[in-house]
Amino acid sequence: MTVGHTPWRARLMWIASLFVLTIFAAQLVRVQAFDASGVQQAALQKRLNTVTTPALRGRILDAKGNVLASSVERRTVTVNQNAVVEYARMIDGKRVTVGVDGAAQRLAPLLGTTPEELVPKLTGTSGYWILAKNVPPLAWREIEAMGIPGILSEVTFQREYPAGMTASPLVGFVRDDGTAGGGLESMMDSQLAGKPGKEIFERARDGKAIPWAQRLSEPAENGHDVTLTIDADVQWFAQNAIANQVIATGSSSGYVVVMEAKTGKLRAVATYPSFDPTDVGKTKASALGNRAFQEVFEPGSTAKVMSISAALEEQAVTPATGVIVPNRLKRSDTTFRDSHDHPTLELTVAGVMAKSSNIGTILVTESIPAATMEKYQRAFGLGEKSGIGFAGESVGLLTPAAEQSGSQRYTTLFGQGLSLTAIQATSVFQTIANGGVRVPPTLVEGTSGADGQMVSPAARDGIRVVSEQTADQVSMMLEEVVGPSGTAKHVAIPGYRIAGKTGTANRPSESGVGYRGYTTSFIGYAPAEDPEFVVAVILQNPTAGAPSGGSQCGPIFKDVMTYVLQAYQVPPTGQPSAELPLKPSVPLVAGAPGVISDKRSTG
Numbered sequence: 001m002t003v004g005h006t007p008w009r010a011r012l013m014w015i016a017s018l019f020v021l022t023i024f025a026a027q028l029v030r031v032q033a034f035d036a037s038g039v040q041q042a043a044l045q046k047r048l049n050t051v052t053t054p055a056l057r058g059r060i061l062d063a064k065g066n067v068l069a070s071s072v073e074r075r076t077v078t079v080n081q082n083a084v085v086e087y088a089r090m091i092d093g094k095r096v097t098v099g100v101d102g103a104a105q106r107l108a109p110l111l112g113t114t115p116e117e118l119v120p121k122l123t124g125t126s127g128y129w130i131l132a133k134n135v136p137p138l139a140w141r142e143i144e145a146m147g148i149p150g151i152l153s154e155v156t157f158q159r160e161y162p163a164g165m166t167a168s169p170l171v172g173f174v175r176d177d178g179t180a181g182g183g184l185e186s187m188m189d190s191q192l193a194g195k196p197g198k199e200i201f202e203r204a205r206d207g208k209a210i211p212w213a214q215r216l217s218e219p220a221e222n223g224h225d226v227t228l229t230i231d232a233d234v235q236w237f238a239q240n241a242i243a244n245q246v247i248a249t250g251s252s253s254g255y256v257v258v259m260e261a262k263t264g265k266l267r268a269v270a271t272y273p274s275f276d277p278t279d280v281g282k283t284k285a286s287a288l289g290n291r292a293f294q295e296v297f298e299p300g301s302t303a304k305v306m307s308i309s310a311a312l313e314e315q316a317v318t319p320a321t322g323v324i325v326p327n328r329l330k331r332s333d334t335t336f337r338d339s340h341d342h343p344t345l346e347l348t349v350a351g352v353m354a355k356s357s358n359i360g361t362i363l364v365t366e367s368i369p370a371a372t373m374e375k376y377q378r379a380f381g382l383g384e385k386s387g388i389g390f391a392g393e394s395v396g397l398l399t400p401a402a403e404q405s406g407s408q409r410y411t412t413l414f415g416q417g418l419s420l421t422a423i424q425a426t427s428v429f430q431t432i433a434n435g436g437v438r439v440p441p442t443l444v445e446g447t448s449g450a451d452g453q454m455v456s457p458a459a460r461d462g463i464r465v466v467s468e469q470t471a472d473q474v475s476m477m478l479e480e481v482v483g484p485s486g487t488a489k490h491v492a493i494p495g496y497r498i499a500g501k502t503g504t505a506n507r508p509s510e511s512g513v514g515y516r517g518y519t520t521s522f523i524g525y526a527p528a529e530d531p532e533f534v535v536a537v538i539l540q541n542p543t544a545g546a547p548s549g550g551s552q553c554g555p556i557f558k559d560v561m562t563y564v565l566q567a568y569q570v571p572p573t574g575q576p577s578a579e580l581p582l583k584p585s586v587p588l589v590a591g592a593p594g595v596i597s598d599k600r601s602t603g
Contacts, residue, residue: 059226081129106148131151323597324588502522529577
């Protein structure tokens with residue numbers, strides 16, 4: 001019978017149970033005694049949470065302290081879906097668990113959504129889920145006061161641009177991830193960005209910090225403010241002026257540059273089309289730059305300033321030298337013409353500039369060796385960046401003299417076959433306005449240091465390009481351009497002496513083969529006897545009306561220059577200009593001393 005074996009079975013079961021309990025006890029002793037430190041450390045690591053605290057990005061200010069870009073505090077609101085289901089609140093004196101639905105009803109209005117849209121985000125098993133970004137601090141304080149378990153927030157910063165589209169191609173933008181996206185934001189990123197900090201704390205089951213637990217923090221280092229040379233008021237006026245003219249002329253783009261003649265400080269760099277810096281997703285990536293720094297174009301007649309300056313400096317001509325200008329001029333494999341047919345003209349060098357004759361310019365300047373002319377062009381700033389450091393800035397296109405084609409040798413003299421940027425083009429006129437000394441342009445006035453004091457960049461030395469005498473002679477010629485017999489007499493500003501030059505150039509086609517359309521421009525400075533400001537106006541590919549730098553860009557120059565002179569309280573001119581003769585006083589004879597004519601057969 002098996003009954004007799006029952007005590008043995010009981011003893012066997014008792015021994016087996018004792019053995020198992022012994023193992024459990026040993027394991028308990030090991031965990032609580034021998035491995036206590038390791039277990040505690042593992043538990044601590046599970047509770048620890050590291051949060052990066054973003055640095056406050058520095059502001060971008062104009063020269064008068066007006067804010068062009070700044071960062072404001074925002075919150076990213078998150079949820080621990082495992083904890084929010086326990087949400088309970090007092091209703092009619094009783095504590096009632098309202099869970100996800102109750103939380104959604106209270107959160108939705110403050111997060112700018114509906115309870116129906118919010119419930120799916122609150123439901124689930126995720127310990128971390130983003131509910132909303134860029135929530136204002138005031139709204140977060142209301143949410144925090146509700147005490148909903150699992151609802152937390154992270155400090156973030158949202159970039160704001162008070163000047164909006166007026167300055168966005170210049171100031172740039174910041175992407176959603178906080179990285180700089182172009183313009184000054186990118187150029188000065190190392191000063192603006194600051195250094196993020198971090199916070200390490202123990203968190204409870206609902207994700208919140210345990211109040212009595214140890215907490216370690218490394219504070220963020222905020223970025224520095226950057227002050228520009230830009231005047232926000234001038235920028236606004238110039239931006240509106242060029243935007244309206246681009247639309248009115250059907251141009252593909254346009255820009256206005258305002259530069260101080262004596263210092264090279266940029267007071268406005270306005271370009272159109274522009275973009276919304278707070279919603280760059282609606283703009284093509286190719287349109288997010290600044291065309292005044294990045295877009296290159298053939299300048300046309302404004303480049304004659306460099307060529308005639310070189311001829312004067314090399315003492316090949318004087319302003320009064322007579323020039324016989326035929327209707328056609330053959331050089332190399334090309335027959336050149338002026339903008340319109342004309343009988344043979346008798347002009348002075350000053351008259352060639354005032355009438356903007358391509359043929360006259362070739363005759364006046366072709367005696368200067370190509371290598372020497374290239375030297376002057378580079379001294380005026382062509383073929384190199386401005387030194388500002390603007391993202392994506394172009395050096396332009398300047399073919400070395402030894403590599404120029406036969407016709408290019410002559411086209412570069414009147415502004416075709418070479419390319420530059422609007423900043424470079426403005427610097428050419430700044431050089432003449434400043435008595436022949438080119439001052440590299442500047443865009444940044446300074447950066448705030450750790451003590452709050454502004455630290456200015458090292459001043460850059462001016463570069464003597466031509467003598468003061470040559471600059472004065474060219475300046476007098478440029479006054480004749482806006483005189484009664486010049487190509488831009490309608491640009492004159494009552495009470496002020498104006499010096500400037502029109503430009504109408506063939507525009508290279510988008511395919512890069514041949515020309516299609518035009519670039520029109522007017523660049524000048526005032527007051528001519530003691531220049532304070534240089535203003536450049538350029539339109540790309542205008543399609544409404546006849547292309548003309550004088551009629552299309554001249555009025556914008558006049559409006560912007562008038563505004564700047566009044567804004568900076570520049571007094572009117574106190575003395576009349578010294579007029580230069582545009583035509584010789586006696587008939588010219590080809591081959592006579594002091595007379596320039598075509599000495600080559602035209603066939």
